[in-house]
Amino acid sequence: MTHPLLVPSLRPQLLLAATVIAFFGGAQTHAGESNPSPLPLYKTECAACHIAYPAGMLPAASWRNIMFGLSKHFGVDASLDATSTQQISTWLIAHAGTGRKFSDAPPDNRISKARWFVRQHDEVSASVFKRASVGGAANCGACHAHAADGDFNEHQVRIPN
Amino acid sequence: MPPKPRRLLSTFGTRAPLSSLICRSLPGLFALAACIAVLPAQATSPKEQMDAYAAQSGQAPQAARGQEFFIAKHGHEWACASCHTDKPTVEGKHASTGKTIKPMAPAVNAERFSDAAKTEKWFRRNCNDVVGRECTPAEKADVIAWLLTLKP
Numbered sequence: 341m342t343h344p345l346l347v348p349s350l351r352p353q354l355l356l357a358a359t360v361i362a363f364f365g366g367a368q369t370h371a372g373e374s375n376p377s378p379l380p381l382y383k384t385e386c387a388a389c390h391i392a393y394p395a396g397m398l399p400a401a402s403w404r405n406i407m408f409g410l411s412k413h414f415g416v417d418a419s420l421d422a423t424s425t426q427q428i429s430t431w432l433i434a435h436a437g438t439g440r441k442f443s444d445a446p447p448d449n450r451i452s453k454a455r456w457f458v459r460q461h462d463e464v465s466a467s468v469f470k471r472a473s474v475g476g477a478a479n480c481g482a483c484h485a486h487a488a489d490g491d492f493n494e495h496q497v498r499i500p501n
Numbered sequence: 502m503p504p505k506p507r508r509l510l511s512t513f514g515t516r517a518p519l520s521s522l523i524c525r526s527l528p529g530l531f532a533l534a535a536c537i538a539v540l541p542a543q544a545t546s547p548k549e550q551m552d553a554y555a556a557q558s559g560q561a562p563q564a565a566r567g568q569e570f571f572i573a574k575h576g577h578e579w580a581c582a583s584c585h586t587d588k589p590t591v592e593g594k595h596a597s598t599g600k601t602i603k604p605m606a607p608a609v610n611a612e613r614f615s616d617a618a619k620t621e622k623w624f625r626r627n628c629n630d631v632v633g634r635e636c637t638p639a640e641k642a643d644v645i646a647w648l649l650t651l652k653p
Contacts, residue, residue: 475599
C-alpha cells in the first residue's frame with residue numbers, strides 16, 4: 341500500500357491542512373491554557389481582591405501597563421511596595437500570553453476586552469454579565485466555578501440566574 | 502516576608518528595574534519612605550496596633566468616632582462599609598470585583614490586625630479610595646477601637 345504522503349497529487353492538500361492546523365491550532369493554545377501555578381506572592385497580593393487571573397491571558401505589554409499603574413488600578417488603589425511590584429511583574433511578564441493571538445494588547449488592559457475573550461463569550465448576552473449574581477465580566481468565578489484554580493473548562497460552566 | 506534576592510532587580514534585562522523607576526519618579530522623603538521602608542512582617546495584636554496609632558496621635562481612641570468614620574462617606578464613591586458592611590462581624594463583598602471579604606472584627610476573624618505591615622498597607626490603599634488621602638493615626642486608632650468592641 342502506498343503511503344498518502346508519497347502520492348504526489350495529495351501533497352499540496354496535506355501541506356495546506358498541516359499549515360491550517362499549525363496556524364489556528366497554535367493560536368488557540370494560549371486561551372488561558374498557559375497557566376502555570378501562580379507565584380505565591382501574586383496570589384497573596386492580587387487574589388486578595390479578585391481571582392488570580394492567569395498570566396497567559398494578557399500579553400506582556402498589558403501586564404507592564406497594569407503593574408506600572410497599580411495606584412489607579414481599575415478605579416482602586418492597589419499599590420504595593422516596590423519589591424513586591426517588581427517580583428510580581430517579573431513573574432507575570434515571564435508567563436504572559438505570546439504569539440499572534442496576543443500581538444495586540446486589549447483595550448484598557450482588560451482580559452474581558454480581548455478579541456479571543458469576546459469571541460469565546462459571544463453566546464453570553466450583555467444582560468447576563470450585568471446580573472447581580474454574575475457581577476460583571478471580571479468575576480470569572482460566577483460561572484466558572486474553578487476559575488480561582490485556573491480551570492476555565494467550558495463544560496463546567498454554570499451561569500447563575 | 503521572605504528575604505528579597507537582589508538578583509531580581511536585574512530581571513528586566515537592559516530595562517531599568519521597576520523599583521528604581523518608581524523610586525526615581527517620587528519626590529524626596531516620600532520616595533525614601535516608599536522605597537526603603539519595606540517593613541518585615543511584625544506579629545502583633547489589634548490592641549497593640551491601636552495603642553501604637555493612639556500614641557502617634559496623642560489622643561485616646563474613641564470607638565464611637567471610629568464607627569462613624571467607618572460608615573460615613575467622605576466625599577468619594579465608597580465608605581469603608583461599602584465593602585466591609587456596617588456590621589463587620591459578617592463577611593463583606595468587594596464593591597467592584599464582587600469577591601468575598603472576610604469579617605474585619607478581630608473577635609470573629611483572628612487574622613485581622615495581626616501583622617502591622619499588612620494593616621498599614623490596607624489602611625494606606627483603602628483610605629486613599631474612601632477618603633482620598635491617607636488616614637490619620639487617630640482615625641486608624643478609632644476604627645480599630647470600634648472593631649474591637651464588636652462581638653459575634
